[in-house]
Amino acid sequence: MKYSKIPEATIRRLSRYSRCLEEMEQAGEEVVSSAQLATRCMVNAAQVRKDLAYFGEFGIRGVGYYVKDLHNDIKKILGSNKEWRMALIGIGNLGSALLSYKDFLKQNYKIVAAFDIDPPKVIGRVSEKLGKPVEVLHINHLKEVARERRIEIGLITTPPSEAQVVANLLVEAGVRGLLNFAPTQIVVPEGFMAKDVFFTTILDNLAYLLSNP
Amino acid sequence: MKYSKIPEATIRRLSRYSRCLEEMEQAGEEVVSSAQLATRCMVNAAQVRKDLAYFGEFGIRGVGYYVKDLHNDIKKILGSNKEWRMALIGIGNLGSALLSYKDFLKQNYKIVAAFDIDPPKVIGRVSEKLGKPVEVLHINHLKEVARERRIEIGLITTPPSEAQVVANLLVEAGVRGLLNFAPTQIVVPEGFMAKDVFFTTILDNLAYLLSNP
DNA sequence: TTCAATTTGTGACCCCTTTCACAAAGGATG
DNA sequence: CATCCTTTGTGAAAGGGGTCACAAATTGAA
Numbered sequence: 001m002k003y004s005k006i007p008e009a010t011i012r013r014l015s016r017y018s019r020c021l022e023e024m025e026q027a028g029e030e031v032v033s034s035a036q037l038a039t040r041c042m043v044n045a046a047q048v049r050k051d052l053a054y055f056g057e058f059g060i061r062g063v064g065y066y067v068k069d070l071h072n073d074i075k076k077i078l079g080s081n082k083e084w085r086m087a088l089i090g091i092g093n094l095g096s097a098l099l100s101y102k103d104f105l106k107q108n109y110k111i112v113a114a115f116d117i118d119p120p121k122v123i124g125r126v127s128e129k130l131g132k133p134v135e136v137l138h139i140n141h142l143k144e145v146a147r148e149r150r151i152e153i154g155l156i157t158t159p160p161s162e163a164q165v166v167a168n169l170l171v172e173a174g175v176r177g178l179l180n181f182a183p184t185q186i187v188v189p190e191g192f193m194a195k196d197v198f199f200t201t202i203l204d205n206l207a208y209l210l211s212n213p
Numbered sequence: 214m215k216y217s218k219i220p221e222a223t224i225r226r227l228s229r230y231s232r233c234l235e236e237m238e239q240a241g242e243e244v245v246s247s248a249q250l251a252t253r254c255m256v257n258a259a260q261v262r263k264d265l266a267y268f269g270e271f272g273i274r275g276v277g278y279y280v281k282d283l284h285n286d287i288k289k290i291l292g293s294n295k296e297w298r299m300a301l302i303g304i305g306n307l308g309s310a311l312l313s314y315k316d317f318l319k320q321n322y323k324i325v326a327a328f329d330i331d332p333p334k335v336i337g338r339v340s341e342k343l344g345k346p347v348e349v350l351h352i353n354h355l356k357e358v359a360r361e362r363r364i365e366i367g368l369i370t371t372p373p374s375e376a377q378v379v380a381n382l383l384v385e386a387g388v389r390g391l392l393n394f395a396p397t398q399i400v401v402p403e404g405f406m407a408k409d410v411f412f413t414t415i416l417d418n419l420a421y422l423l424s425n426p
Numbered sequence: 427t428t429c430a431a432t433t434t435g436t437g438a439c440c441c442c443t444t445t446c447a448c449a450a451a452g453g454a455t456g
Numbered sequence: 457c458a459t460c461c462t463t464t465g466t467g468a469a470a471g472g473g474g475t476c477a478c479a480a481a482t483t484g485a486a
Contacts, residue, residue, distance in 0.1 A: 007473060008418070015417040019396055033433065042398055046436095046475055053435060061434040062482035078417050079424030097310035104306035109416050153419060177419045183232060185255055193422040195415055202408055203322050204228040204291050205221070206366060206390045209406040211292030220443065246463065259445060259466095266465060274464040275452040 010051045014074050016041045017048070021071035033064035084109050087151045087175070089166050090158030091116040091136050094181055098157065099134060112149050115139045117162075139169070146173040153177040160184035167194065223264045227287050229254045230261070234284035246277035293321055300326040300364045300388070302379050303371030304349050307394055311370060312347060325362050328352045330375075352382070359386040366390040373397035380407065 020040045024032060038045040052058050052070075055077050059065045075081040088099055088111050095116070102111045117139045137145060145151070154170040156163050156178060163182035170178055171192055178194040180186050183201075188194045233253045237245060251258040265271050265283075268290050272278045288294040301308055301324050312327055330352045350358060358364070367383040369376050369391060376395035383391055384405055391407040393399050396414070401407045 005472095009473075011418050011421050012414055014421075015411075015414045016398075018417070019413070035433085042400075044475065045433095046477090047473095049433095049435060050474080057435070059434050060482065061480070062432050062484095064433065077421070079420040080417050084416070084420055093313060094310075097313045100313075101306035101310040104310070104412075106413050106416070152423065153416075177423045179415065179419060185229075187255075191426065193419060195419050197410075197412070197415055198228075199410070200232070200319050200322075201225055201228045202392065202410055203297070203319070203366075204231070204293050205224050206392060206406060206408050207292040207297055208224050208227075208290070210365065210390045213404065218442095222443075248463085257445065258463095259447090260443095262463095262465060263444080270465070272464050273452065274450070275454095275462045277463065 006054050010054060011078070013041065013043060013047070013051050014078055015080075016043075017051075018071065018074045018078065018080065021067055021074065024067050025071055029067050031064045032067050032070070034059070037065070080106075080108055082108065084153055084177075085112045085149060085151050086110060086153040086155055087113040087115060087142070087146060087149075087170075088134075088155040088157060089115045089139065089142070089170070090156060090162070090182075091118075092157060092159065095157035098155065099136075102134070109153075111155070113137065113145055113151060115142055115145075139166075142169050143173040146170075146175055151175050153179060156180045156182055156186070158182055219267050223267060224291070226254065226256060226260070226264050227291055228293075229256075230264075231284060231287045231291065231293065234280055234287065237280045238284055242280050244277045245280050245283070247272070250278070293319075296321050296323060297366055297390075298323055298325045298362060298364050299366040299368055300324070300328065300355070300359060300362075300383075301347075301368040301370060302328045302352065302355070302383070303369060303375070303395075304329040304331075305370065305372065308370035311368065311394075322366075324368070326350065326358055326364060328355055328358075352379075355382050356386040359383075359388055364388050366392060369393045369395055369399070371395055 017037060020037060021032070034048040035045040038048045041048070049059075058070050058073055072081070086109060088095055091099065091114060095114070099111065099114055105111070111134060114134045114136045115138065116136055151173070152175065154166075154175045154177070156166050158166050160182040163180055163184050164186050167178055167180070167186040167188060171188055176192050178186065178188060178192065180194055180196050183198050185196075186194055230250060233250060234245070247261040248258040251261045254261070262272075271283050271286055285294070299322060301312060304312065304327060308327075308329075312324065318324070324347060327347045327349045328351065329349050364386070365388065367379075367388045367390070369379050371379050373395040376393055376397050377399050380391055380393070380399040380401060384401055389405050391399070391401060391405065393407055393409050394411070396411050398409075399407055
């Protein structure tokens with residue numbers, strides 16, 4: 001298949017396939033058909049095949065896909081076969097919550113630094129949970145620490161008014177991936193990637209659906 | 214314009230417009246054109262007008278839209294002009310995080326109950342943050358408490374293996390809106406609404422974008 | 427070896443969303 | 457009141473993603 005721009009929806013589904021395949025692998029299943037995987041992920045079987053076709057041929061006609069191989073291939077496509085090192089900026093309600101309970105993240109995503117601008121928070125504030133605690137540093141040190149600790153993704157949990165400022169700092173520090181939890185649009189230059197996670201938007205969406213049956 | 218099924222993307226954008234309009238309202242701006250709003254929300258101007266056209270005519274030709282009025286209209290459309298009462302089920306890492314984070318939610322979304330199945334967690338475990346602490350109750354009381362406290366939305370933060378079980382309980386308790394944080398698909402009957410929030414998926418998405426520049 | 431059964435990969439079609447472009451409508455000015 | 461300017465609302469066109477249906481490939485059995 002000729003390569004073209006890959007739909008974002010395809011990437012999201014690959015992530016789902018990956019999760020299902022992981023379960024299947026652990027369950028000892030060796031081969032899976034597009035139809036089986038589709039049922040499990042609640043999508044169309046042709047969709048599964050087409051999604052995969054963007055990246056190559058992974059199946060065997062008349063047989064299906066080898067679970068383990070396909071899982072590895074998808075992880076390689078997604079880039080989720082490596083460890084991603086992340087920094088969290090903004091130790092307010094959400095920030096400290098995420099930091100304290102950071103172990104909810106998948107194995108390959110690690111928060112290895114935390115920053116804030118407010119001195120009182122910075123002094124001696126550490127997460128008390130399992131695993132290594134992450135000390136909260138002053139935002140001034142972002143640039144140097146980002147390089148030292150090879151940060152690749154920044155989690156922005158500041159108030160909305162500061163989100164763009166922090167985004168700029170991250171960009172300047174060479175952090176190419178930004179996950180923005182602050183309910184405001186941020187802009188990043190070419191080559192940098194910003195994704196939004198707005199609970200507000202999702203809740204509004206749900207509220208709309210409930211209000212309009 | 215004739216009414217038809219409204220795209221989900223439209224609803225998401227309305228949520229964005231609403232946020233921008235709120236800022237504008239606070240800034241004292243009285244009138245806004247579709248072009249201005251579009252720039253601010255980083256979408257196409259025709260898109261703004263078409264999104265609004267699904268629900269009626271809100272503007273004045275040659276003038277634009279009255280900020281305050283449009284904001285109210287959109288809130289009415291989204292159903293975000295009322296208070297939504299929510300329950301959180303599953304007090305693990307993420308659950309406790311969200312419970313602490315709850316004051317960060319918009320005014321009109323309130324967590325008014327929390328549940329878990331694990332007795333040790335249930336005994337005296339409360340969030341220590343500002344505002345009224347929410348006591349964690351045993352999941353057995355979900356049905357009665359949901360009715361008492363008029364719960365309309367359930368936040369599922371259990372391990373994936375329990376997500377569907379909890380979803381069923383919520384459905385049985387008449388909770389029509391479900392927000393699922395557990396990385397697994399859940400199914401709900403006609404008339405109920407389930408939305409997923411998978412950090413994993415969003416991070417995978419970002420990882421993909423970073424891996425494939 | 428041949429034939430039947432199975433399942434992939436993909437071209438073609440369809441539907442939905444977005445963008446374009448313009449007529450219609452309101453406001454301002456003289 | 458007439459004219460000009462601005463901006464909305466919307467039909468039409470374009471673009472993209474999803475589904476269908478089938479040829480190609482593989483396996484297994486006769």
